Amino acid sequence: MKNPIDHLPARQQQALKTRQRLLQAGKEVFLESGFQKATISQVIKKAKTGYGTAYVYFKNKDELFITLMEDLMNQFYEVAEMPFKPQAKEEAYENIKNQVRLFLQLALDERDMMKVVKEAIGVSPEIEGKWYRIRERFIERISVDIRYAQAQKLAKEHLDPALTARCWFYSNEMFMWELVMNEEKYQMDDVIVNLTSMYTGGLYE
Amino acid sequence: MKNPIDHLPARQQQALKTRQRLLQAGKEVFLESGFQKATISQVIKKAKTGYGTAYVYFKNKDELFITLMEDLMNQFYEVAEMPFKPQAKEEAYENIKNQVRLFLQLALDERDMMKVVKEAIGVSPEIEGKWYRIRERFIERISVDIRYAQAQKLAKEHLDPALTARCWFYSNEMFMWELVMNEEKYQMDDVIVNLTSMYTGGLYE
DNA sequence: TTATATCATTGACATAGTGTCAATCAAACA
């Protein structure tokens, strides 16, 4: 398997390597210091480049972080796009439970990075926008699933799919952050069962 | 009605007035510029004080903002402590709907300030902590309500009150932020009915 | 009334970060 880098002129190779060093150093610095406390000086020091070099490859700290986030965000997109075609209420319940588990597990697998992401969302409007788009994609997808379940006469038809999807995703997202920030407080399985049960069956008899 | 300030020595009166000027100026600056872009220089200019004066009365920008937030936060506490003693499912539904409405209405009545609060929560760990405490108070209170409803045989007993309360509050909180940031997107009444209906009855038949 | 103590007020300063840019350096090319 050939690496496409091998065929580039030495100068471009060098440039790509510099960029890679900055990304790697950036990741380490963000994980060590968090988003706000991370500085370009820390990054360039670790990457062994001059100060201005960072600004050649990235507009600013936000853009550097967004580049680092992108991989992770794509993983979330994959979870969002999972198929959902239940034939019965029980199947729906199982499908939903699985998707919740994947969502929470992905966040916990990248727990350290997700902590920084949470901080960055609060600080940088650009990064908040990135997360907002992921959220809307999940909600859009869930809305489709709800409409499908309604068409199958599995779900209550008087509920608005968009609002219900939003409500459901919000709960999931917030529990995700809770688990990320505070891993010991709750058992993931308890959260999943309770969330899914509430969603599918409601609180009252 | 006597103002307690009247009885203080002139020097302390002066000091209190300076503090008040800083608070007033702070509020204006935060509303104009948002939390991050607001600077102490803007505040002291508007308050007509020297730079160092701001630091005499407030440790930093965060503390100044927290002082401004406190009134608003107390109003949220009041909503959190509302009584809840329904005798039947329908009464519970109505009580819950009312509390949601009060919660959302309070946020919308202070919409401009709440926008700044949202930004500040993301940026300042201290302010995040303040909001966190409000959230936990709501959740604690909702847990009690759920346990009450369960004891009355109104609510499903297999659901964990703490987790269910958290799930429910998370949905409310996120819709609240959505309405605050994006007033036109949804009708408050639609949100309330859908949320409450989901909560009490669940999605599936 | 005057002297002194007290404490609110002040802005210059040290510090720390950002983003820019003209200069430098080394690879590519003619």
Next chain:
DNA sequence: TGTTTGATTGACACTATGTCAATGATATAA
């Protein structure tokens, strides 16, 4: 070999923070 191109650099201008020794005005005591 000389020239061009573009990657790299750190000094600079700027903006903000938080501190503190000095200042000034009020309260107090003699």
